[in-house]
Amino acid sequence: xxxxxxxxxxxxxxxxxxxxxxxxxxxxxxxxxxxxxxxxxxxxxxxxxxxxxxxxxxxxxxxxxxxxxxxxxxxxxxxxxxxxxxxxxxxxxxxxxxxxxxxxxxxxxxxxxxxxxxxxxxxxxxxxxxxxxxxxxxxxxxxxxxxxxxxxxxxxxxxxxxxxxxxxxxxxxxxxxxxxxxxxxxxxxxxxxxxxxxxxxxxxxxxxxxxxxxxxxx
Amino acid sequence: xxxxxxxxxxxxxxxxxxxxxxxxxxxxxxxxxxxxxxxxxxxxxxxxxxxxxxxxxxxxxxxxxxxxxxxxxxxxxxxxxxxxxxxxxxxxxxxxxxxxxxxxxxxxxxxxxxxxxxxxxxxxxxxxxxxxxxxxxxxxxxxxxxxxxxxxxxxxxxxxxxxxxxxxxxxxxxxxxxxxxxxxxxxxxxxxxxxxxxxxxxxxxxxxxxxxxxxxxxxxxxxxxxxxxxxxxxxxxxxxxxxxxxxxxxxxxxxxxxxxxxxxxxxxxxxxxxxxxxxxxxxxxxxxxxxxxxxxxxxxxxxx
Numbered sequence: 001x002x003x004x005x006x007x008x009x010x011x012x013x014x015x016x017x018x019x020x021x022x023x024x025x026x027x028x029x030x031x032x033x034x035x036x037x038x039x040x041x042x043x044x045x046x047x048x049x050x051x052x053x054x055x056x057x058x059x060x061x062x063x064x065x066x067x068x069x070x071x072x073x074x075x076x077x078x079x080x081x082x083x084x085x086x087x088x089x090x091x092x093x094x095x096x097x098x099x100x101x102x103x104x105x106x107x108x109x110x111x112x113x114x115x116x117x118x119x120x121x122x123x124x125x126x127x128x129x130x131x132x133x134x135x136x137x138x139x140x141x142x143x144x145x146x147x148x149x150x151x152x153x154x155x156x157x158x159x160x161x162x163x164x165x166x167x168x169x170x171x172x173x174x175x176x177x178x179x180x181x182x183x184x185x186x187x188x189x190x191x192x193x194x195x196x197x198x199x200x201x202x203x204x205x206x207x208x209x210x211x212x213x214x215x216x217x218x
Numbered sequence: 219x220x221x222x223x224x225x226x227x228x229x230x231x232x233x234x235x236x237x238x239x240x241x242x243x244x245x246x247x248x249x250x251x252x253x254x255x256x257x258x259x260x261x262x263x264x265x266x267x268x269x270x271x272x273x274x275x276x277x278x279x280x281x282x283x284x285x286x287x288x289x290x291x292x293x294x295x296x297x298x299x300x301x302x303x304x305x306x307x308x309x310x311x312x313x314x315x316x317x318x319x320x321x322x323x324x325x326x327x328x329x330x331x332x333x334x335x336x337x338x339x340x341x342x343x344x345x346x347x348x349x350x351x352x353x354x355x356x357x358x359x360x361x362x363x364x365x366x367x368x369x370x371x372x373x374x375x376x377x378x379x380x381x382x383x384x385x386x387x388x389x390x391x392x393x394x395x396x397x398x399x400x401x402x403x404x405x406x407x408x409x410x411x412x413x414x415x416x417x418x419x420x421x422x423x424x425x426x427x428x429x430x431x432x433x434x435x436x437x438x439x440x441x442x443x444x445x446x447x448x449x450x451x452x453x454x455x456x457x458x459x460x461x462x463x464x465x466x467x468x469x470x471x472x473x474x475x476x477x478x479x480x481x482x483x484x485x486x487x488x489x490x491x492x493x494x495x496x497x498x499x500x501x502x503x504x505x506x507x508x509x510x511x512x513x514x515x516x517x518x519x520x521x522x
Contacts, residue, residue, distance in 0.1 A: 001450070003255065003258070003447045003451070004262065004447055004450035004451035004453075004454050005454065006451075007258070007259050007262040007263075007447070007448075007451030007452075007454070007455065008262075008451055008454040008455045008458060010259065011262065011263050011266060011451075011455045012455070012458065033472060033473050034468060034471045034472055034473060035471050035472075035473050036471070037471060038467060038470040038471055103475075104303055104304045104307040105303070107307055107310065108303060108306060108307050108310065131307070131310035131311045132310075132311060133309070133310045133311060133312070133313055133314070134310045188311075189311040189312075193313065194313050194375065194378065195312065195313040195314070195360075195364060195369055195371075195375050195378060195379060195382075196312055196313065196375055196376075196377070196378020196379040196380075196381060196382045197308070197311060197312045197378055197381045197382040197385055198378055198381060199381070
């Protein structure tokens, strides 16, 4: 009864010889649609936020923030839709969980970093979205000089609001994702507290004040 | 030199004749098994191809299969949940309370809209999702909400509400429609006739090959033996493909962000591969029958 096994092997060998040369490039491309592990559909997101001790308080003698460096290998990078911190603007009464990504799930549970921008400490633009009727409703009270605190699973950061601007959702000049210095941009729909939707967005710009920088080469 | 009498000569001639016949018969029996093995191999291949075509016909081209998978994977309730949350999300950006979206989305309406979309697709109609009714219902719900909250719908607010309704309709279409379905679907509908013809042709070919094996073999046990080889080969070949795919867990690792669609696609493709085990089982059962027949006739042949 070895013959049926031989039939099976020969059939697949012939099929492979005929099909693979013509389809190998498509098969390699199809591999892009698959990840390394099975998707966990039971839990909506992972919370990796464990507050770290604040070690970057301003130096009392020089009044300058103490800048530390942390190795990228020393902490867990958030995956899409992971909660990895919190965002606080006390002057605006904003206390929101911070997620990586800006899906409807994220924006229904807090504020989220656009995944084409950077995470705090990376030395680039951090673009954070939130809804004007919920977590970012307090942005209507934003003023220059107010402090934005971001606490993450790897360090605590402070930024100072420098500008507020209202523009359309297609205005690309409202943000620069290629900036080579750490800066924070918060944005939400505009106007606040009204029924319906417009194409206007409110942008709040803030400069880096303190927090550990990530050593990208580590 | 001794002289042979005529009787002895006749006997010798008869012996030589029998020897020649026997030798010829042995020469023929060396080629025949090879020919029948090759024929059994073709039977195995055509059975495998027929099974694959039959599975594609009963799953990929079947509206009922799609609707059945939607039911089993909890697609409708998941779509409702996602639509509700995405509309709530839009409401968070548009001044609506969370309860607005929760109360607006109805399970029956979602199921009906999805089924209409699938049915029109398999009927070869346009696969656009109809949004007129959705927009009208949403506008009525917004008016009721504004009345409850004592909000006057000024011209400016009405413009904002119209923008909100259009965005909500886009979300609705996005949730009801299956991505790339209309693009892939055209090819699927076009391929259906070709696969039907291929399936019938392969079925006929299977019968012809089986008939050749059955009616050209002089010994009954050999008829069943080669049929058994072909059937078992076909069963093995048909079983290997789904087993490899299912054990690799490849389908469950597909990158689809929407939970409803992920569950549907995984269920849809996994069950296509599970369906391969049905023709496998049929062929295996027939192989057992032919093997029993082979054993029966072989014992008769040996006892002769």
